[in-house]
Amino acid sequence: MQNQPFQSSFHRSLIFSIANNFAGLDGVPMGAVLEYLAKDPHMHLQFMKYLRAGPKYVCKAIAENLIRAAIEKCDATLVTALLSTGLVTADGIVCLVKGSRCAAVQRSAMLRSIEVTRALLVAGANVKKAYGAWGGPLELAIRSGKKASPVDIELVNLLLEWGAEVRSTHLLFAAREKDDILFRSLMSKFSPLQCHEYLHAKKFEVKSFIDVAIGLLDCELATMAVTLMLQAHFQTGCGKCPQSSRILRRSISNAAMRGFSDLVILLLEYIPKTDLPLAPAVRSGQRDLIELLLEQGAAVDPAAYDLIGDMSPTSTPLAEAIRGGNNELVRDFENRGALSRIRERGRFDAAIYAAAEVNNIAYAQKLLQIAPDISGGALSPALEISIQKGHEDMALLLLRAGADVNVFSNKIGRGLYMDKGDAILLIALRQRNEVLARAVMGCGMEVNVSMHGRPFDSPLLLAVRWGNLGIIRDLLSMGAVVDEDGEIDGVLDRRVNTDDDDDDHRIHCTYQDPRDFRETAVTAAVKGSNKLLVELLVNKYQASLNLFSDRETSPLAAAISNKDTDMLRYLLELGADPACHSAFRKAISGGGELFSELLCAFRAKYPMGKPGFGGVPLSIAIRRNDEQGLDALLEAKFDVNAFAFMGNWMLNSLGTAIREHGRRNLSIIRKLIRAGSDVNEIVARNMPAALLSLRTALLEAISTKNKALVELLVEAGADTNRPAQLGIKRTPLQHACEVGSLEIAEFLLDRGADVNEEPAFRGGATSLQLCTMAGYAGIADKLLKSGADVHAPRPESKGRTALEGAAEHGRLDMLRILWDATAGQGFDAEQIESAMKLAEGNGHLACRDLIQKLRLVGRALIMPEPFDF
Incomplete structure (x- = not known):
């Protein structure tokens, strides 16, 4: 850019970086670059002047990259100015968010920028254009932003x-x-055709919309939504289809449960008399609605059925009247024949459960007198709810009546899902x-329970937490297994939701197996x-005493x-293993x-150390920079090559030390090498869902860009030519090029x-492919002078050639460097077409x-000479 408006070498380098998709500025927010440029009004004017008169491809690339930055910064003025140059079009912009593409309006909606969104739409952006799984602009405007942030209705x-x-x-x-x-x-924008298709959709979340609307909206809005749906649906002439009938039966039931009389009246026209929702209406407590349904001929003694959104067993109008404590309505239903078939299992289950839930002992006795030979399984749900609610007399009544105490599954009866099985x-x-505990145990309760092989709190563990020695002894005498493990109450939820960022806490706490939150009776004691x-x-x-030795329990x-x-x-003293x-x-x-006590016991039992043990404590000492504690562990011969979880990785001591101290403090690393850390072994393993990745100490060191650390490891025997295979994704030189360290790349080349x-x-x-993707021009020049193959084929699995990589990532000048390296011969047609397609897909139209x-x-040539970073 000599003879151009930008005389400062820094400014020229900055503009060069922008033209090459911010090459060399990894980790620097694009908005920070705009803030810097905006500080100098003269610079801004010169910049816009240059965009209108400078080299075509450079200016186009700068405009493409700057407008992405302007969108990120929500700078509508700059977005408008850049669009006015004609170098970019609103629909040609592609933004990258967490590695995934999105259209310009998608991104502005995601950022909730009204002005940028308006500027893009005025300039011709397609409001429906969407890439990937982000969702359309409207969905992003509704859903994105901070969780507590309200939707911007404007x-x-x-x-x-x-x-x-x-x-x-x-x-x-x-x-x-x-x-x-x-x-x-x-x-207001939901079309009649959509309404019709909506009622025919097969996905559950779509099909349940009317249920959600009735369940969450007020009566007026819910009625408006359902009315629009019905009008659109029945205008098509298929109002009798089974799909709509099922949805409308659910809808009227939901509306009745919420007491939405107007909506129920609206839906009565489309519901058979046999489906009138009397039980939900009773649950609502709306007497006028109950009377309306009775006048319409609603049956008071229908077969028991599920109430939408309710976790109790299937219900009936009588059960709901009992649950509501409405004795007058109970008598009314009895007079209308509600007890005529009460001995049938579903009807009895619903009534006895409702009586147990509200502790109506008198009615429970009445039901048991009517059906004295009812099975114990029919009484189990009622027994469960009575114990949960502390209704002791009711529970004892049900136990005397023969309630089955050994029923424990995820589902009891029809519709009852019990807590944790x-x-x-x-x-x-x-x-x-x-x-009640003794009463249940006296009924022959199995004291070693499990749920489809899933461990959960055992009776013994709960008794130990309670501290009731009498119950504990009784359970043991009945054969309770002492090493049965159970869940620590609430720990899992606290771990998932905690904001605790303590480093020690995170060691060995990632990728937790559910059993990490289990404890045995002796731990509880x-x-x-x-x-x-x-x-x-x-x-x-x-x-x-030695279960869960690698866990907190x-x-x-x-x-x-x-x-x-x-x-x-x-x-x-009792024999717990100090390891x-x-x-x-x-x-x-x-x-x-x-x-001191624990370490002394370890040294006494394992005077020569224990192979494979020590990764967690060593990692903690290293992360805390606790050299005194580290010395004590090393003196006790803790295994320096043992691993511990850390974030998404498993690291041994050397890997942890390099990540924590490799940029500034090499003394701990030297100490670990003297203690036996193998500089050629794997020091880091990630724990991905699909693709395993391993790293040696040298690769970890290269990531720090600290040449002194790299030299230290090489002097200790680290292999500078270890191939990229068997889970190792990069050679040392490849990784140096990937992270952009020319100094380390030159050192490795000098080492052969x-x-x-x-x-x-x-x-x-x-x-070469790695540095062209990142835009490291200086490294590319060094590699090419050292004989790098500019025509190296793309790797076997989803790789890119050097030309494709540069194009895909918007490295404009790298394209010239690569083309020059071919001595003017260029590349084959297939590679050129692929590179152009990749560039276009990411919005790098200048490339x-x-x-x-x-x-x-x-x-x-784009420029007389390339810039070196």
């Missing part, structure tokens, strides 16, 4: 005015958010009701500081969490006496690295056009 209305199509999912969202204003706006005894123990119970479980019933870890030195010593990761993780974090090393079969690339011209003229 942006929504703008998109609707320009023809954005309302989908059923948009209406569902508005209904679920109870956003009346949004719902009205969307419904609990057995009756577990419910009583959770309530800590000794009377330790948590309760109950030494007598620990002794009973271990000495008399042989409970193991081991007995030793529980003692350390309690800061109970006496209990820790007692467990070690317990979870115990050391807590001990080293706390330090002091507990750590092969500039044309073979790429990994899957996810691989040559050194596409340049490749086309290069193909036609054979050679063209």
